[in-house]
Amino acid sequence: MFTKRCYYFSSYLEKGKEMQRDAMLTQLGYAPNDALVQQLQRIEENTVGYEKIQKHIMDLHDHLKVDDSFVALSNSEDCFKIKIEAKSPELTQEAHEKVKHFSDKFKVIVNKLDNKETYYIVGFHH
Numbered sequence: 001m002f003t004k005r006c007y008y009f010s011s012y013l014e015k016g017k018e019m020q021r022d023a024m025l026t027q028l029g030y031a032p033n034d035a036l037v038q039q040l041q042r043i044e045e046n047t048v049g050y051e052k053i054q055k056h057i058m059d060l061h062d063h064l065k066v067d068d069s070f071v072a073l074s075n076s077e078d079c080f081k082i083k084i085e086a087k088s089p090e091l092t093q094e095a096h097e098k099v100k101h102f103s104d105k106f107k108v109i110v111n112k113l114d115n116k117e118t119y120y121i122v123g124f125h126h
Helices: 002-027 034-046 050-067 089-106
Strands: 070-073 080-083 108-112 118-124
Touching: 002 034, 002 050, 034 050, 034 070, 050 070, 050 080, 050 089, 050 118, 089 108
Parallel strands: none
Antiparallel strands: 070 080, 080 118, 108 118
16 A cells, blocks of 8 residues: 555656646747657756756746847757857857856856857756
8 A cells, every 4th residue: 555655646746847847848938748858857867956956047048038048958968058149249248147147156067168159057066
């Protein structure tokens, strides 16, 4: 009986995480599907301290929108990427400053790609 209850509780928790992933994908501008949910799950597992920075990642996404920039799922790595696509040098600089502030304030490790306006979010720095 106990094992059955644990299974149902575990199933319930996983369903809640799936709903949370759907909501996050939607907020990032994606139409959730099984492949994207699985990709997001891999990103969560690959991002050090994900549970500590999840909300801050979404806040950064919202703050970057005004600079025509955003947080997205990387197509090549199991991590989030930050794309700076601002239309002017001033907005580009502002977006970079927001990424630096995000990284410093919330102790998030980001790696900037050489010669690109793109960062990868590695995880929480202890």
